[in-house]
Amino acid sequence: MAKAPVSEEILKEQFGPHLNYVPPGGWKDESIHPAEKLVKTHCCFCGQQCGIQLKVRENRVIGFEPWEEFPFNRGMLCPKGVKRYLQGNHPDRLLSPLMRSEQGFRPATWDEALDFTVSQMREIQQKHGKDAIAIYGGASLSTEKSYLMGKFARVALGTRHIDYNGRLCMVSAGTAYKLAFGIDRSTIPWSEIPKAEVLFVIGANIGDCAPITTDYIWRCRDNGGRLIVADPRMTPITRNADLYLPLRPGTDLALLMGMLHVILRDGLEDREFIEQYTTGFEAVAESAKQWNLGKAAEMTGVPPEAIEKAARWIGKSKRAIVMHARGLEHQSKGVENCLAVVNIALATGNIGREGAGPTMITGQGNGQGGREHGQKCDQLPGQRSLTDPAAREYVAGVWGIQPEELPQPGYTAEEIMEAIHRGEIKGLLSTCFNPLVSLPDANFTREALSKLEFFGVIDFFLSETAHHADVVLAGSLHEEEDGLGCSAEGRVIHWQKSIDPPGEARCDSDIIIDLAHRLGRGQYFQFKNPADIFEELRIASRGGVADYYGITYERVDKQMGIFWPCPSLDHPGTPRLFVDRKFYTHDGKAHFNVTEWRPSGDPISNDYPLFLTTGRVVSQYLSGTQTRRIGALVDQYPEPRAEIHPSLAEQHGIKDGDWVTVTTRRDDLTIQAMVVKTIRPDTVFIPYHWAGTRSANRLTHRTLDPRSKIPEFKVSACRIAKANGPDPSADDRGAHHGGASRGGA
Amino acid sequence: MFGYEFYIDPSRCIGCRSCLQACEECETHRGKSMINFDFIERRESITSAAYVCWHCDEPTCAQVCPADAIKKGEDGIVHSSLKPRCIACNNCVLACPFGIPKMMEPEQQMMKCDMCYDRTSVGKRPMCATVCPSQALAYVRPEQIAARREKPTNIFYFGNQKITTKVYMMAPAEREAIALDVVDYMWEEKHELAATRE
Numbered sequence: 025m026a027k028a029p030v031s032e033e034i035l036k037e038q039f040g041p042h043l044n045y046v047p048p049g050g051w052k053d054e055s056i057h058p059a060e061k062l063v064k065t066h067c068c069f070c071g072q073q074c075g076i077q078l079k080v081r082e083n084r085v086i087g088f089e090p091w092e093e094f095p096f097n098r099g100m101l102c103p104k105g106v107k108r109y110l111q112g113n114h115p116d117r118l119l120s121p122l123m124r125s126e127q128g129f130r131p132a133t134w135d136e137a138l139d140f141t142v143s144q145m146r147e148i149q150q151k152h153g154k155d156a157i158a159i160y161g162g163a164s165l166s167t168e169k170s171y172l173m174g175k176f177a178r179v180a181l182g183t184r185h186i187d188y189n190g191r192l193c194m195v196s197a198g199t200a201y202k203l204a205f206g207i208d209r210s211t212i213p214w215s216e217i218p219k220a221e222v223l224f225v226i227g228a229n230i231g232d233c234a235p236i237t238t239d240y241i242w243r244c245r246d247n248g249g250r251l252i253v254a255d256p257r258m259t260p261i262t263r264n265a266d267l268y269l270p271l272r273p274g275t276d277l278a279l280l281m282g283m284l285h286v287i288l289r290d291g292l293e294d295r296e297f298i299e300q301y302t303t304g305f306e307a308v309a310e311s312a313k314q315w316n317l318g319k320a321a322e323m324t325g326v327p328p329e330a331i332e333k334a335a336r337w338i339g340k341s342k343r344a345i346v347m348h349a350r351g352l353e354h355q356s357k358g359v360e361n362c363l364a365v366v367n368i369a370l371a372t373g374n375i376g377r378e379g380a381g382p383t384m385i386t387g388q389g390n391g392q393g394g395r396e397h398g399q400k401c402d403q404l405p406g407q408r409s410l411t412d413p414a415a416r417e418y419v420a421g422v423w424g425i426q427p428e429e430l431p432q433p434g435y436t437a438e439e440i441m442e443a444i445h446r447g448e449i450k451g452l453l454s455t456c457f458n459p460l461v462s463l464p465d466a467n468f469t470r471e472a473l474s475k476l477e478f479f480g481v482i483d484f485f486l487s488e489t490a491h492h493a494d495v496v497l498a499g500s501l502h503e504e505e506d507g508l509g510c511s512a513e514g515r516v517i518h519w520q521k522s523i524d525p526p527g528e529a530r531c532d533s534d535i536i537i538d539l540a541h542r543l544g545r546g547q548y549f550q551f552k553n554p555a556d557i558f559e560e561l562r563i564a565s566r567g568g569v570a571d572y573y574g575i576t577y578e579r580v581d582k583q584m585g586i587f588w589p590c591p592s593l594d595h596p597g598t599p600r601l602f603v604d605r606k607f608y609t610h611d612g613k614a615h616f617n618v619t620e621w622r623p624s625g626d627p628i629s630n631d632y633p634l635f636l637t638t639g640r641v642v643s644q645y646l647s648g649t650q651t652r653r654i655g656a657l658v659d660q661y662p663e664p665r666a667e668i669h670p671s672l673a674e675q676h677g678i679k680d681g682d683w684v685t686v687t688t689r690r691d692d693l694t695i696q697a698m699v700v701k702t703i704r705p706d707t708v709f710i711p712y713h714w715a716g717t718r719s720a721n722r723l724t725h726r727t728l729d730p731r732s733k734i735p736e737f738k739v740s741a742c743r744i745a746k747a748n749g750p751d752p753s754a755d756d757r758g759a760h761h762g763g764a765s766r767g768g769a
Numbered sequence: 770m771f772g773y774e775f776y777i778d779p780s781r782c783i784g785c786r787s788c789l790q791a792c793e794e795c796e797t798h799r800g801k802s803m804i805n806f807d808f809i810e811r812r813e814s815i816t817s818a819a820y821v822c823w824h825c826d827e828p829t830c831a832q833v834c835p836a837d838a839i840k841k842g843e844d845g846i847v848h849s850s851l852k853p854r855c856i857a858c859n860n861c862v863l864a865c866p867f868g869i870p871k872m873m874e875p876e877q878q879m880m881k882c883d884m885c886y887d888r889t890s891v892g893k894r895p896m897c898a899t900v901c902p903s904q905a906l907a908y909v910r911p912e913q914i915a916a917r918r919e920k921p922t923n924i925f926y927f928g929n930q931k932i933t934t935k936v937y938m939m940a941p942a943e944r945e946a947i948a949l950d951v952v953d954y955m956w957e958e959k960h961e962l963a964a965t966r967e
Contacts (some may be wrong), residue, residue: 034850046800051799051800052799052800087794088794090894090896090899090900092894092899099894099899099900100789100899100900101791101793102787102900102902102903102904103785103786103787103789103790105787105900106787106790106791106794106900108913128884137892170934187954231783231784231785231903232783235783235787235902236902236905238781238783238902238903239902239903239904242904243916246916246917246918247916258815259815260783260785260815260817263780263783263814263815264780264781265814282954294818363961387849399863417962439854485920490919502886548880558775638898642783642784642785642786643785656790656793657790660786680812694827697810698811700812701812702815703814
């Protein structure tokens, strides 16, 4: 049933992506028709959550003005932030609910679309049990909406299966930090970055993915700080690195263990800190013994002297910060990688002090706030565990239900898709998620979608995933609903509503609440607006690790953000964690964790001798649902390119701009080559923002980290060959027809 | 803005092109970007550089203009050509040692960075320098720039042409001027070159 109803071409013509270049009213009319108001809010894209002022006239966002008073970015914006306003007033915008028809999709009334959604979900649950329906959420939703999604799944539908696209983002670091510290948050605010003596950036392409952080790094260097960058590619910040470690994809753990080995070998550890505030050191020290420099160098491809130097710089400095992102996390040992960072920080006592600490860089807009209050499959509000009897009792009490009514933990995002594929989950309601582009092994995802008996989507544009939907509920953009977010720093911020949703489109939370009422559970969803939801969230999070009880919209506006935990109205918030060396673990201590080396789930071989790694470019965001519709951003980097080193290119007779076929054990992709000396010769890089014939995730594999369940996007095995042009058969395999021929339901 | 100066530091540039995108949003030339941006040699490295106009004290573009269409204000800002006067001859485009002026074809007019005149004249910072995520383009007070590793200079040598500018270039701390010719850095030519410049 849930195949695309007509060809991709017809859907593209109707729903885009079309390119929006010009602001409402044109470029020239601004002085004649100035903005009626400037709304202080935030960028809708990444986890930096830059402050921005939107210019509004006649219920349309017509431009922006930098917000220089907001302390995090002080007016700075990346190109996505500059052009974010062009997602509004867009020709592709969904203005009413849509129902699948023979001709594609037809407009429907809200009553028809919502009643259909409810009847389909009810029917499936009656026939196959409550867990036959799954919910997908996303980390671009406000904290209120994220909370609402968790409650909706568990209270309105009673299903175990709710998870979100943050499963593709921060969960390895989150799992590691919870194991080590009992809390899932960056340990320091960004204002401390310039104070470090040594800054070690590993697996984080800051220039492209967290551009504003660059200024903090350069200021650290102005203060005399030294920058170490470990990455298979020379990313933009590498231009000023004092030490560059060009490691082989998937070998971060070997590098980190080699560094820990040197620190302990040279006696650079902080014995006093270790003894007073940590547990588990001896076992980790024992495990580091085997990681001598020779072994670490052999595994990583980094010179032993460079590993030694990096370790000594950190070990001998007074203040070291390690910043890490998806490069470490997107591996089948993502949690181990992050634990290895933590182990180095703990061994050297770099935590709880100014200008020191392990620092995860959250990638998605509300990547932090969206993972704190129950949108994850095993979580209740306040970063509580769904398996903790006391947490269940408390939250059930807030919600007015019995603890037994709360389902047990369900599947994670990729596991949900696999359960759909094997027929265990029959229905899916998805918002803020474009899994066809963002999950690994896209052909598998497409097959799974085609097996759904019911697929409902809440979105503002018709994403490639939504092509497979039975019903699409026209939701709201970031600027169309009030709410809070939480930035990579742990700073809770206010997304001010700037305009109303256009046409018949509705606020996302209104849609969810309406569905809950139509499911007969309205008594548990008596919310008139996001502020009502937040009032309940404050109480539901109270006493949890992510305690929001002391946070109000007014305080957030006045203080320009509040760092959680903030347990009471007179609490100032907590910019730096562990100032008192007390951790959120059961014993109050920080825990060393032994890390285990495992090979990649898609190992290189004679047939597939190269590493494939995927990531982002600065002008696009995630699955591109928004940014592939903004003309100026598309022009900046129009098509995915395969980055390869000149020596590899020469072996295959490939020149810059030539077509190249990249083949993995799943599929092949033919795109143009970008021949650059800034990547290891054994590695191919492709950005993943595109769909269909240009989708890098057709090549990636579904191996998950066993604990965080994050896919191993950063390490696949591939081979390359020169091609004469685009692959004419790719369309057939990639889109409508493939789904139809493989369709099972 | 009083007390603020414009500083360019290509060594901080991360190639994100936020400046290009934001320049389009500037009221005096909305929809057109006046930033000069390049990857130096993308095949070889990730280094990139973004430039605005240097606003020369004695602007070459104005000196070579046969139509007297390019004017420098009392505040030191060198403006786009005056539309009624500009004959689109491209003299300025060819003569500027920094490669700044742009010939706008449909308009048949030279346009260039005016340091966001609409903004700076009402106490706002230029768009590019406000948004630049790496502060490779910065519009700040001199005491703020003094905290950096690199030091500002506004003296450039292009062969025998010495140019001083309103906008500063960040250079290694020991450099007082920026020269492009290798002989400027050779020991044996030092005294002779110095003599020709004075």
